[in-house]
Amino acid sequence: MPEASWWHRGGTSKPRLHYRKEVEIRTTLQELLLYFIFLINLCILTFGMVDPHMYYLNKVMASLFLDTSVPGEERINFKSIHHITDFWKFMEGPLLEGLYWDSWYNNQQLYNLKNSSRIYYENILLGLPRVRQLKVRNSTCKVYSSFQSLINECYGKYTSANEDLSDFGLKSDTEWKYSTSNTSSPWHRGLVGVYRSGGYIFTLSKSKSETKTKFIDLRLNSWITRGTRVIFIDFSLYNANVNLFCIIR
Structure with a gap:
């Protein structure tokens, strides 16, 4: 009777339960070990692919185009643009001077190459820089009847429904006519909205003087209006010394 009551009370369940816990603990430790090995390999691969020159090239280009002030007006740079006039001062100043380098620091000719731009002496400008803007239509926000x-x-915020697709201004060149976006082109997420890849586009010239003339022409003919919501400036560089490409937007 005592032996039967012991089996009835489930006396053999304790060793089995203890064995299951040991298996679970062993399995958990094995999985943790494999996970740590995976993390170590991932860190080695990730940090091993990082070239310190990437950081310095990015930092130098950001300083050149974002932090350089307009000559004669130290308070105005890319980060401090608040008005249309500030934007054009940046375009005709730091951007223009940063894109087209034609002499060394001792004023000697940089390279005897026609229509070639070497930013900071050794960074080759690939292709032509492109400027693109997106606009919204008038009457895209509500005005109370009393006013x-x-x-x-009244120009509202940028949405695909509010976007202006009509020609404006001189209506002669591509910068005054809307260019539809490629369906496969990605949209761009900014601080205040998501923007499609179409818009009013113009490309800069390989000549510094021609580009400056273009900027002045656009400024005098009010290429930027109250409906303008975002302007993109895109170009790419290549530095042969460190074998790195740099895409700037």
């Missing part, structure tokens, strides 16, 4: 006689224009 409609005083307010004739």
Whole structure:
């Protein structure tokens, strides 16, 4: 009877339960070990692919185009643009001077190459820089009836529904005509919205003087309007010394 009551109470369940816990602990430790090995390999591969020259090239280019002030106006650089006039001062100043280098620090000619741009002496400008803007239509925000006689224009935030697709200004060149985006082109997420890849586009010239003339022409003919919501400046560089490409937007 005592032996039967011992089996009835489940006396053999304790060793089995203890064995299961040991198996679970052993399995957990094995999985943790494999996970740590995976993390170590991942870190080795990730940090092994990082070239310190990437950081310095990016830092130098950011300093050149974002932190350089407009000559004669130390308070104005790319990061401090608040008005249309500030934007054009940046375009005709730091951007223009940063894109087209034609002499060494001792004023000797940089390279005897026609239509070639070497940013910071050794960074080759690939292709032509491109400037693109996106606009919204008038009357894309609501004006209360009491103020409609005083307010004739109201431009809302950028959305694909509010985007302006019509020609404007001189309506002669591509910068005044809307260019549709490629369906496979990615959209760009900014601080205040998501923007498609189409817009009003113009490419800069390989000549510094021609580019400056283009900037002045666009400024005088009001290429930027109240409906402008975002402007992109895109170009690419290659540095043969460190064998790195740099895409700037």
